[in-house]
Amino acid sequence: MGFWNAITNFITQTIPWFDGILASIIIILIKAFALIIPLMLMVAYFTYAERKVIGYMQLRLGPNRVGPKGWLQPIADAVKLMFKEIIFPTKADVYLYLLAPVLAIAPAIAVWAVIPLDADLYIANLDVSLLYILAVGSIGVYGIILAGWASNSKYPLLGALRSASLLVSYEIVIGFALVTVVMIAGSVNLNAIVEAQKGSILHWYWIPLFPMMIIFFISALVETNRAPFDVVEGESEIVGGTHVEYSGMTFAVFFLAEYANMILMAILAVIMFFGGWHSPFEGVPYIGEFFSWVPGLVWVLAKATFFMFAYLWVRATFPRFRYDQIMRLSWKVFLPFTIAWIFVVALMTQLKIGPWF
Amino acid sequence: MTSAQILFYTFSFFLVASSLIMIFAKNAAKAVLFLVLAFFSVAGLWILLEAEFLAITLILVYVGAVMVLFLFVIKMLNIDKSTLRAKFAGYLPLGLIVAAIIVAEMTMVLGHEQFGLNIYPAPEKASADYSNITILALQLYTDYVYPFELAAVLLLIAIIAAIALVHRPEQNRKKQDISEQVSVRAKDRLRIVSIAKNNKEVNND
Numbered sequence: 001m002g003f004w005n006a007i008t009n010f011i012t013q014t015i016p017w018f019d020g021i022l023a024s025i026i027i028i029l030i031k032a033f034a035l036i037i038p039l040m041l042m043v044a045y046f047t048y049a050e051r052k053v054i055g056y057m058q059l060r061l062g063p064n065r066v067g068p069k070g071w072l073q074p075i076a077d078a079v080k081l082m083f084k085e086i087i088f089p090t091k092a093d094v095y096l097y098l099l100a101p102v103l104a105i106a107p108a109i110a111v112w113a114v115i116p117l118d119a120d121l122y123i124a125n126l127d128v129s130l131l132y133i134l135a136v137g138s139i140g141v142y143g144i145i146l147a148g149w150a151s152n153s154k155y156p157l158l159g160a161l162r163s164a165s166l167l168v169s170y171e172i173v174i175g176f177a178l179v180t181v182v183m184i185a186g187s188v189n190l191n192a193i194v195e196a197q198k199g200s201i202l203h204w205y206w207i208p209l210f211p212m213m214i215i216f217f218i219s220a221l222v223e224t225n226r227a228p229f230d231v232v233e234g235e236s237e238i239v240g241g242t243h244v245e246y247s248g249m250t251f252a253v254f255f256l257a258e259y260a261n262m263i264l265m266a267i268l269a270v271i272m273f274f275g276g277w278h279s280p281f282e283g284v285p286y287i288g289e290f291f292s293w294v295p296g297l298v299w300v301l302a303k304a305t306f307f308m309f310a311y312l313w314v315r316a317t318f319p320r321f322r323y324d325q326i327m328r329l330s331w332k333v334f335l336p337f338t339i340a341w342i343f344v345v346a347l348m349t350q351l352k353i354g355p356w357f
Numbered sequence: 358m359t360s361a362q363i364l365f366y367t368f369s370f371f372l373v374a375s376s377l378i379m380i381f382a383k384n385a386a387k388a389v390l391f392l393v394l395a396f397f398s399v400a401g402l403w404i405l406l407e408a409e410f411l412a413i414t415l416i417l418v419y420v421g422a423v424m425v426l427f428l429f430v431i432k433m434l435n436i437d438k439s440t441l442r443a444k445f446a447g448y449l450p451l452g453l454i455v456a457a458i459i460v461a462e463m464t465m466v467l468g469h470e471q472f473g474l475n476i477y478p479a480p481e482k483a484s485a486d487y488s489n490i491t492i493l494a495l496q497l498y499t500d501y502v503y504p505f506e507l508a509a510v511l512l513l514i515a516i517i518a519a520i521a522l523v524h525r526p527e528q529n530r531k532k533q534d535i536s537e538q539v540s541v542r543a544k545d546r547l548r549i550v551s552i553a554k555n556n557k558e559v560n561n562d
């Protein structure tokens with residue numbers, strides 16, 4: 001925690017009465033803002049990247065009018081959404097209607113508390129941080145369910161029903177896929193999982209757990225309601241799913257939560273399967289030392305960018321799955337396969353195959 | 358008051374308040390949401406007891422899965438609120454008697470004589486490197502491995518029973534053959550016919 005300790009020491013030395021519980025709460029708040037503000041900027045420019053990337057994939061230009069090359073487009077979108085009127089449907093449950101976006105965004109941000117972006121760059125080093133992510137991440141489904149229920153409208157209700165069953169099914173798959181990582185690393189602490197992948201690119205878990213990585217990526221698409229599994233929105237079938245009745249900032253909050261979750265899933269994939277903050281040139285003679293000055297945060301973000309690009313790539317490539325096909329994929333394909341792979345990993349751990357165990 | 362005490366009383370207040378609202382709520386969906394708040398308060402209390410694994414498992418299992426399914430079911434039901442309140446006064450005396458018996462029994466069993474500080478002294482604060490999950494796993498998979506396996510078998514039986522209850526025999530089950538759906542080719546569904554240009558047999562009426 002070198003970086004944070006330096007800031008804490010600086011504050012306590014300059015302000016002598018700054019001590020005790022209040023001080024630690026303020027420091028935690030500063031850390032949280034230092035994380036959330038770049039995250040929100042990332043979300044804003046991720047939407048821009050999405051429109052540009054999919055635009056070029058479909059031989060269009062994408063947004064290019066606001067600012068140079070369209071770079072101010074996300075800012076313009078944010079301003080527009082902020083000044084739009086929030087419409088309440090007749091007979092909607094107003095409290096739950098407003099609570100739903102809060103329940104969507106709060107867990108999407110709260111999970112970031114335990115994500116290690118570098119060896120000493122995190123807000124909390126929880127002993128059970130992986131379980132914390134799964135537990136807090138599973139609360140996000142309430143936002144969608146309540147949005148569908150409180151809107152008192154047909155299509156949101158259908159979307160909410162779809163999402164409730166989908167998210168619960170794929171949480172089980174993600175849980176089992178991550179069990180294999182925990183088995184190899186021997187810990188549910190994210191920092192320890194990344195530390196266990198130290199060595200070289202061959203020590204990362206993507207080699208022994210390659211099928212799990214694919215399953216994790218596909219399940220992450222479902223968990224974040226992304227195409228080709230975006231039946232929750234399903235604009236060609238149920239208009240816009242749970243967001244139909246939402247407008248202005250209430251809609252924007254759902255949007256922020258979805259993209260924050262996408263970035264989280266990308267970074268989680270990096271931490272689980274791609275060695276987190278470790279450099280890909282680690283262990284390589286000469287090149288490894290040459291890149292040793294690069295901070296771990298850069299590697300995490302660079303690797304996560306690949307997964308984030310893959311999200312957009314998948315969206316531009318595949319048509320939407322039918323609802324029952326997604327359910328079949330979860331219960332009849334992924335779940336038996338992940339359980340079988342747990343036994344394979346158990347065998348590999350016992351026989352000590354490769355550099356991972 | 359220390360910060361731990363402030364947190365304890367905050368969580369306890371929210372636990373008691375949300376449980377009461379859960380019972381008295383007229384709307385079933387709101388009752389479920391207050392039950393979720395009660396679970397969160399319990400999880401907070403357990404974290405204060407340094408049982409972070411149990412607290413997070415509570416949220417993961419009950420809030421993340423069980424209550425979601427509760428909400429799912431409640432949305433599908435068309436609950437008539439008048440029938441829920443219909444015989445409230447009639448059941449009230451019986452309910453009060455049962456509640457009084459439960460409170461009396463719990464006071465006798467969990468009271469100061471059995472679980473007071475003089476019988477079970479307060480445990481020492483665990484050090485920073487104490488890992489709740491490791492200790493729990495060691496206990497669960499060594500000393501208590503047979504009860505653990507038994508519980509697993511019990512849950513498996515429950516799953517099989519639930520599936521057997523709703524299982525339909527093969528003949529009246531509607532199911533899709535995915536491989537048949539996927540292997541469909543255009544020529545199975547689409548017939549291309551060539552129609553002559555000046556076909557006099559075409560009926561133009």
